[in-house]
Amino acid sequence: MIDQALLTEIQYAVLEPPDGGQTWPSEIWTRAEVLGSLNTHLWAWLRDTHAIITRTELAILAADLGIVALPADWLATGSAVWRTAAGVRTPLGPVDRFEGDLALPTWETVPGTPLGIDEFEDDTLTLKLVPIPDADGTLELLYVARTAEVFGAGITLPVPEEFLSGIKYGVLGGMLRTVGRMVDPGRAAYCEQRYDLTVLLTKILLGGWA
């Protein structure tokens, strides 16, 4: 589905004249506001569900002391694997520094085969390998990538159509909470639940088989 088609559905739902989201004559919402909310919900759904994963391989030098620069479009890590030059792979689990300090007190000073990744205690868009690697290697990274921003220009949305009802209601939920003539907490709450339901369904689809 293209972005304009979804914006038209949103316009019908809030009694705006349908024109692919180009104009919002009631002036309760601006076009930029609606597009911003649409992008926010698309990215939030991707980040929350890991429904669409991108794969990359990052060459890591031992001299970098385990600090890895993440791709600029990184939203969340799906899974990470350390691969040595000889091709031996080690899955890396998420750890924080507290866990690293307790399990392997020398993890910052004594190199070894990385066993975990610490994502949230360094600069943004960086992660740290625990322990720091003892040799150059490759990080096989599966991650959720931030999709290109939607501008209402007739671009195909980066999410399968089946999940777009949830995105639509997520946007509507925010719109109906906007203080103004159309404020409607009841319908807004319904919309927020519809978004949550889509997140839940996605997680069931991805996790329900094992």
Next chain:
Amino acid sequence: MAYTAISLAQLKVDMTARWDEAVFWTDEEARLAINEGLRDWNLLVGRWSRRIILSTGAGTVEYALPSTLIYGTRLAMAAGLPLHPTSILELDLGRPTWRSETTTSGGAVPTIPTLWAPISLQRIAIWPATVGAGVNNLLVDGVAATPVLVENGDTVDLGEELHDPLLDYALHVAAFKEGGARWAATLPYFQTFLQLAAEENALLKASKAFRRFAGLDRRRDLQPSKAPPTLIDGIAQGLKEGS
């Protein structure tokens, strides 16, 4: 009940027939609401499915599915044996070396792929990887994209038992813009839609969170909470005993 190919025009007529007064939606709104019902139904139960054939790469464990599949539901080798579903977490925890293993690794590693795990909707992994490249040797069953009805003559295959809940749900979608009592009156249609989906898809029924969405979690009714008796309770009891 029988599966029938029903046209968009007929669905629109049937939707109008479900409303007693002058309709409050346009032809295009009806089309969009019906399409929304179809895509939500496909998300809930995976109604439209298809099979694709992949070729395995030498030592490759991860495979991207084509965009014609929304997600995979079952894998089998073309030779006939199915792969059992698992998860990446289980593979990582249970067999950390799985990514490097192939069908000739020996030891406890099977000689054909036996497990598969979803990585994301359109990316899967198999274990063990085939040692050499295979041609059209991996069958993937999955859920296909929902048909989109555009012209009045467009048809969709639907079981007759689904016509009513689908059109009720479309009515609920169309009534959203109205808000108030008119929309609230259609809320049970949405809940019925979810309950029917739970009947078809056991994964949904197994989810406590989904059961709550669908109004299927009735524990509260079976075990109503009881507040301490109040003075008013006492008065009511007294009146009963006096009568």
